[in-house]
Amino acid sequence: MLNIVLHQPEIPANTGNIGRTCVATGTRLHLIEPLGFSLSEKALKRAGMDYWKDLDVTTYLDYEDFLNRNPGAKIYYASTKAPQTYADISYEEDCFIMFGKESAGIPEEILLKNQEHCVRIPMINDIRSLNLSNSVAVILYEALRQHNFSHMQLEGQLTKYHWK
Template sequence: MVMGLGFTEIGLPWAMITIPDVSPKVKITLKMLITGMDDFCATDFPLHVVLVQPQIPPNTGNIARTCAATRTPLHLIGPLGFELSDRYLKRAGLDYWPHVIWRTYPNWQGFVSTNTQSPGRWLAFTSQGQTGLWDFQFQPGDWLFFGSETTGLPDFCLTACHTQLRIPMRSAGVRSLNLSVSVAVGLFEAQRQIAH
């Protein structure tokens, strides 16, 4: 089911096929998402961000804003720990939701069946990753996977990914970074490498 690029009558981000009072550009983007996001994403975007079972609405809202700023598609795999109409999700994303290219999937199987044929490597970001972020060569077409704030990426996702990456931290007393910070660090490093 395609979600996003529209607003409900009370201004919350939601899936809509017909969007009144929206610019033609947004309508075109929504049409592309509905008619074939796989082809659209594979050819037009160098990177993808995938959140697997995120739990905290403000984190997802902040990540959506980062994805809007970088023109990176955001994929949300359920079950989600919140409703897409959550006011904290909307508040964290501010007024950038019309600029976010995003899609939700009810579960892992829904994501895999939709995206298995899409080009690119699936890269898992995990505190247990053997390869440091700075030692990895990103490529156009890479999909960056991040897990829930409480449990990280599930084993089935780690197994499906080509590589497991970690963001190096100097303090042994810190287990992990905030999810939205991790996405920003990983996404901007990947973009930096691809741009050069």
């Protein structure tokens, strides 16, 4: 099972969307405080829709609390400042992929200490970053693809017709 970590997320709709993606993929969500919203906010629940109740989510007081409660965790750090792309990595089945807050990303002190595990999504120079929930989806689905989408439904069904 993969793990998505949000370091001090600020926008409830992004976290709600990410929560829904986590439920749809069987991924755990980890939230590192302080959060820029309350977990009871309507915007969070609205974005996560009725999936929020099914989400495997854990909150942490701070980054140190996260590290202490997940000893030995293999963590990848998503940042626009990273030296390698997300596609350059082979993601372990139980790894953690961390994303920073919308306004500032992951603190540079954390990135510097973990530079060999920092990854980026390629973009043209004029763009600051992708939306947080889009970034999570891009990297999470690459990790899932590398594991052949194990445990996931690979074929859809039409409602009124049958595929030939």
